[in-house]
Amino acid sequence: MEKENITIYDVAREAGVSMATVSRVVNGNSNVKQATKDKVLAVIDRLDYRPNAVARGLASKKTTTVGVIIPDVTDMFFSELARGVDDVASMYHYNIILANSDDSGTKELQVLENLLAKQVDGIIYMGNGLRDKLRDQFSHTNVPIVLAGGVDEKNQIPTVNIDYAAATKDAVTKLINNGHKQIAFISGSLQQAINQNYRLQGYKAALEEAGIAFDEALVFETQYTYNAGFELANELYGTDATAAFVGADELAAGILNGLTDRGVDVPNDFEIITSINTKLTQITRPQLTSISIPMYDMGAVAMRMLTKLMGKENIENGRLSLPYGIISRQTTR
Amino acid sequence: MEKENITIYDVAREAGVSMATVSRVVNGNSNVKQATKDKVLAVIDRLDYRPNAVARGLASKKTTTVGVIIPDVTDMFFSELARGVDDVASMYHYNIILANSDDSGTKELQVLENLLAKQVDGIIYMGNGLRDKLRDQFSHTNVPIVLAGGVDEKNQIPTVNIDYAAATKDAVTKLINNGHKQIAFISGSLQQAINQNYRLQGYKAALEEAGIAFDEALVFETQYTYNAGFELANELYGTDATAAFVGADELAAGILNGLTDRGVDVPNDFEIITSINTKLTQITRPQLTSISIPMYDMGAVAMRMLTKLMGKENIENGRLSLPYGIISRQTTR
């Protein structure tokens, strides 16, 4: 019902040349006479020959495939990163194997194992931290790896992100400048390096600079979900906080709506700054003021860096901090 | 700086058996004495041997990899589908190669070509229609393909989705039952089969059943973006429509906010039903009434169906219509 898989050998025979020659024209090798090249190309076209990437991968030890470890594709932050990665990857003729890890230590390890077994030429890692075991595995392989959007406290792995600590500090400072002294810090798990070692540090730095004492009671650790935020609004209502820095948009939306439902007037009674600037920020009413993170660009730049690493090019700088901003909308005065 | 790649041959030598035996234990083949199996396993562990999936793929003609053609990972509808696909895929030990197509005919064709070159064992196709050229290519390959979340007007390809026409009809009927006679139909491009041949048909069917004349002026074709919706609110304001069926959530959110900003009271002056039930529907104020689509499940079921096809199992039914619902929230009375 279908023609058998046609191979480089078939093309060689039909074209009256050796398979080596076919291989050369397929790979754009220079040393082929134009005439024979045309002849081969014609046969390739006629036979509808399609090189087998698996065989090619085995022989050349290059698969033109990169692995992407992502906590969850349905998370807008990560899906934007992934899009940037894929666009640049396809630009350089790479495909990506996408694997969800749920940010789970064991799954990550397992996914990495799969990826390496599949002989990916490189890996883009996304996550909210970098566990020691994984870091360990990373150092045991010579497949190049780049962190996209995440943080590496130990500065060992090529990384593309923004300065989360500085961004957080800026956001909190903005709140302070608006007259607030009781500012809540709301994020996901403080087990995650990005929250514990960067965002929280930026928050503290802002307070310190303003001479405001750090108050443990204003630090809230929760899930990155709308409902978690909606419920947290209750708790918040019981504190003397008058503003909040929030680590994720969906969470912020929940807090905003929860507060509003309780009759709190945002931004007049309470101000909020969130951290990602996903589409959500424009959809809520009032619209969310937010740190703006160039997610797509981080993904794209990380992938670009990876192509260099895979090509054994020298990386001038393996730790790129992209510019961020703060977009004022309606949850701040 | 790193130990050379260790192969099945190294393991065989160290364990004092043939590579065939090692292959057997690695592949869980039954015919191996427990003693030698243990011995081999020990060596594998000691040497930290990891089977090369590329070589395995070449020899066995199976890559345990499936290709996923997706319009855009950052679209919540598709990313949920993709998550369902990946979860089931990994459950069956498959990896997925994710490729964005932007729903573009040429990109799709090109992506398909790549996927086939990489010898994927199967393909999950996502899109808002199925162009003839692509359908053509699909029929020229014997790699199994399943459509996830999309529609195939010609009923040729295994598909998992919901009955979009019926769902739309239900939604519009709900609006009619609430007393509306001028109901706008707002969707993305009518070039797309899903809109032209299913949603619009469902809309017309509802009108007809209620004896309401179809009015071309109430059909709006636009982009699936928040801003498109926000601007469309203007146009809508100029018509005599008192309710709207909207084909996507982000678009609906734009319309809702645009209308609200113009002083229209939703749902009292205007009712809206949207189509996907993404998280957005709970975040807008008022919250959006919506058709609920089991996106994750569609992806999961599609992938499950694909595993059967790849395993040459018989598919009892290649066209699965999953149940949907309508969730009443605050944009309808």
Add this chain to the structure above:
DNA sequence: CTGTTAGCGCCTTCAA
């Protein structure tokens, strides 16, 4: 239960 022997389809020296 285990070993031998061919390939799988292509790349890549090495010669010619």
Add this chain to the structure above:
DNA sequence: TTGAAGGCGCTAACAG
């Protein structure tokens, strides 16, 4: 500029 030949690492008969 082109061809011959030897792998890449593993699976899959086929023997024994």
